[in-house]
Amino acid sequence: MSESDITLKSGRADWLGGELPYAIPSKKLGMWLFIVSDSITFGAVLVCYAYLRLASPNWPTPFRLSSIVNGAIMTFVLLSSSVTMVAAVEAAKHGRIAASVRWLSATMLGGVVFDILHIREWLGLIHEGLRLYQNPWGSSLFGAAFFTLTGLHMTHVTVGVIYLGIVAIGFRRGKFTSDDVEISGLYWHFVDLVWMFVFPLVYLLSARMH
Amino acid sequence: MSESTSHDLSKAGMGWFLKIWGVLLFLTAIEVFLAYEDLPLHIMLILLMGISIIKAALILAYFMHLRYERSTLAWTLLPAMVFVLVMMVVFFPDSVRIERLGEFLH
Numbered sequence: 403m404s405e406s407d408i409t410l411k412s413g414r415a416d417w418l419g420g421e422l423p424y425a426i427p428s429k430k431l432g433m434w435l436f437i438v439s440d441s442i443t444f445g446a447v448l449v450c451y452a453y454l455r456l457a458s459p460n461w462p463t464p465f466r467l468s469s470i471v472n473g474a475i476m477t478f479v480l481l482s483s484s485v486t487m488v489a490a491v492e493a494a495k496h497g498r499i500a501a502s503v504r505w506l507s508a509t510m511l512g513g514v515v516f517d518i519l520h521i522r523e524w525l526g527l528i529h530e531g532l533r534l535y536q537n538p539w540g541s542s543l544f545g546a547a548f549f550t551l552t553g554l555h556m557t558h559v560t561v562g563v564i565y566l567g568i569v570a571i572g573f574r575r576g577k578f579t580s581d582d583v584e585i586s587g588l589y590w591h592f593v594d595l596v597w598m599f600v601f602p603l604v605y606l607l608s609a610r611m612h
Numbered sequence: 613m614s615e616s617t618s619h620d621l622s623k624a625g626m627g628w629f630l631k632i633w634g635v636l637l638f639l640t641a642i643e644v645f646l647a648y649e650d651l652p653l654h655i656m657l658i659l660l661m662g663i664s665i666i667k668a669a670l671i672l673a674y675f676m677h678l679r680y681e682r683s684t685l686a687w688t689l690l691p692a693m694v695f696v697l698v699m700m701v702v703f704f705p706d707s708v709r710i711e712r713l714g715e716f717l718h
Contacts, residue, residue: 423682423684423688424681424682424684424685424688425681425682426681426682426685431685434685434689435689438689438692438693441693441697442693442696442697445696445697445700446700449700449701449703452704452707453703453704453706453707454707456704456707456708457706457707457708470644470647474640474641474644477640478637478640481633481636481637481640482633484633484671484675485629485630485633487675488626488629488675489626489629492625492626584677587675587676588676588677591671591675591676592676594671594675595667595668595671595672595676598664598667598668598671599661599664599668601640601643602643602647602660602661602663602664603660603661605647606643606644606646606647606660607647607653607656607657607660609647609648611648
């Protein structure tokens with residue numbers, strides 16, 4: 403159901419708190435509820451990471467300047483993909499289907515670039531000796547905490563790229579509406595939002611100082 | 613927060629989104645700069661988390677469009693979520709206790 407349907411069926415645009423407290427399609431409310439529960443999942447993993455760090459006197463700070471620069475570029479890519487996502491929603495809402503699909507593809511490209519940069523970062527650390535339960539720098543818990551947190555986020559980015567691809571194909575074929583594009587956008591921005599906490603907590607607080 | 617049920621994205625056109633993008637990149641640059649400042653860990657943590665919360669709020673309000681929804685949506689979703697996240701902090705005194713325990717053992 404689109405926003406205009408809601409207005410049409412009820413006949414009034416205002417004072418519908420009793421019938422339509424949020425005045426949004428039910429799919430969108432569903433996505434918001436998922437985002438709330440998923441942010442609590444990420445919150446738990448982030449708190450777990452911070453707990454382990456505080457509880458370990460020898461928490462490693464393995465991230466060289468190249469890793470921090472890499473992370474900053476990843477942040478830039480993800481933030482930019484949020485802007486292309488907004489452009490996709492804007493085009494979809496104005497009925498410009500081809501433009502919307504192009505912007506969705508650009509957003510997916512951003513997600514893929516993010517994943518590639520992140521996997522390259524992982525491989526570099528693994529090459530230096532980082533394993534799930536051991537590493538050459540300090541507390542052996544670092545590997546498990548690092549891979550769980552960044553791996554969970556990377557999974558979300560990957561799932562997001564697939565989700566946007568399905569929405570883009572469905573939208574072009576007329577199976578999905580502009581609301582579906584907007585709802586997929588909510589998920590994408592949320593994945594971006596989570597990275598805004600992962601990057602400083604994991605990378606910036608563990609920068610190697612020399 | 614707007615009471616309007618309207619969905620009009622033109623209220624926050626692309627120019628405005630690009631400005632938000634610029635602010636988010638600027639705040640990220642400040643965070644990266646702070647990472648190489650010689651600050652005590654707790655000050656660093658407060659600064660970085662403070663900036664991250666501002667960034668999250670900007671993404672929620674503009675990119676996720678929450679500012680232009682009915683305020684009931686934000687009031688339904690956010691307080692409960694923030695409450696649960698804050699309650700998780702209850703574990704932290706315990707993490708410090710373990711470190712102190714190590715001092716006593718030696």
